[in-house]
Amino acid sequence: MPFREATALVCVEREGIMETWVRKISGREPVLEIPVKGSMRPTCLFRCWPYAPRREVQPTALADLGKPAFKLGIAEISVGWREHD
Numbered sequence: 001m002p003f004r005e006a007t008a009l010v011c012v013e014r015e016g017i018m019e020t021w022v023r024k025i026s027g028r029e030p031v032l033e034i035p036v037k038g039s040m041r042p043t044c045l046f047r048c049w050p051y052a053p054r055r056e057v058q059p060t061a062l063a064d065l066g067k068p069a070f071k072l073g074i075a076e077i078s079v080g081w082r083e084h085d
Contacts, residue, residue, distance in 0.1 A: 001030035002071055006050035010034065014044040025050060041079040048073040 004027045012019045018040070023032060034046060050071050057066030 001025065001027050001050060003027055003050055003052040003069070006052045008032070008051070009049045011047045011049075012040065012044055013047065014040060018044070036077070036079055038079070040077075043076060043078050046075045046077065 006025055008023050008025050010021045010023055010032060011017055012034070021034075025032065032048065050073075052069045054068050055066040057064075059066065
């Protein structure tokens with residue numbers, strides 16, 4: 001993850017948005033635990049949009065290093081038909 005701390009919008013998709021969460025994440029442990037349900041089979045997409053708010057850095061004429069930033073992460077998983085796959 002490119003940020004020290006961020007607020008992330010997490011989305012589970014399959015033929016549309018199924019569930020969404022807002023989570024706080026940090027750069028030291030950028031792992032999200034998301035429960036996998038049987039309704040997500042056979043495949044689903046997890047999207048994560050981390051957002052880092054504006055920092056206390058004064059902008060200059062050439063660059064604004066304190067501006068807010070967004071990133072996007074996408075992962076596709078296969079959910080098996082058996083309960084514990």
